[in-house]
Amino acid sequence: MRKTILVLAVLTALVVASSAQAYVLLSPKRTWASTPVTVEVNNTGNSTIADGDGGVGQTASAIGAWSNVRSQVTGARATRGDGTPTIELDANGHICTGSCLAATLTGYYHQNSDGSYTIDDADVYTNQRYSYTSEKEADGCSGEFYIEGIMVHEVGHVIGIGHSDVPGSTMYPSVGYCDNGPASLAKDDSDAESDLYSGGGGPGPGCTDADGDGYCADVDCDDGNPKVYPGANDTKGKQGRDGVDNDCDGKIDG
């Protein structure tokens, strides 16, 4: 019995501890063509934020935490493909619903002749289902999400950064009520930004991914084949019976 408890406790602790790594860049790695990136904040604020302008000013100020970003308040709405990254505080874009607080649509990227990728557009949408607040609200926070922290995180995606496993970093994936910690960049976040915009080069810390399948060469048993990676289908269908160890488990078609 005691042995069972000990084993379970160790296993649980291992799972918890295994999550801390470093920043992760979006796949494929991509940047804006020029900096600073001007991110527009639509001037229709969020109706749940009672700070005078629905969080618009606070958002515009907060996202300047990224050194390669400047903000601009505008009356223009997010338009996909227009080349202007725009934050909508009062619209879910028909995509950020249910348990989604805010979502970044980043697409419209193209590959350059040297193999690198350039972002052409990205927009941020907010779910109206939840209540938000800002540091400027007089009544503090109760059961709400800080808009500053949320938007600094989303703009991290806008400029090409994915989620980090470092607790306390801006790009850590989850956020709780009344937690504005993400509004301040941690070293991990700054490192990610520097990797993208200071000639850091490479697909990420200690990772090369030649075939672009999302798995680094140190775990991808064939980094020249995008259909081969840990966890790929290797048992069923055409790919599963192709005479290749698609899932890198050492067994062909199994």
Next chain:
Amino acid sequence: MRTTATRLVYLCLALVMALPMAASQFLDVPFDEMVSGSSAIVRGTVVGPVTSAWDASGEVIYSYATVRVDEYITGSGPGLIRIREVGGTVGDYTIQAIGFPELRSDENVVLLLTGWDDGPEYRIHSYSKGKYILRENAMGPMLFLDQQTQGSRTSANAKRAAQQPDYSLDEFKVMVRAIVGARDARAEQNR
């Protein structure tokens, strides 16, 4: 003895489930709420190609996948179902909704599903937390929460993560059915 050990297993599993999962600014919904909020939970395989298309407004690209359902763990329905998710590529344009799930051909999956307001297709409930990859290992069929969400790149721990299942299929089914049973019992009491 066995009952106590079993409870400890479920307690540890619950602790693991409470850890924040990789998702882009999502509310951390407890597992029992995810299950209760799903219209169906299915085990099946993505068949055929995953296709993408602009919506009628020309503003959003959605991807469409067909899943052959081998088992309805909860709910009921046809043997082939259609799932729509935000994101995809049409011509030169790619839209990625960061942290949103994506389906790939030939994947063996367990999906928590809900409906769309504007169409007949299903969507994956609770975004990336509603999709598990089903794989067999030495201990039998295992479920792995899919970490390959849109825009994601796995890190050097990918191999280890791919080898660490979240649950066995049997454990998952027991937990889900217990949650649904409790929910139905509460509903009956409240009548």
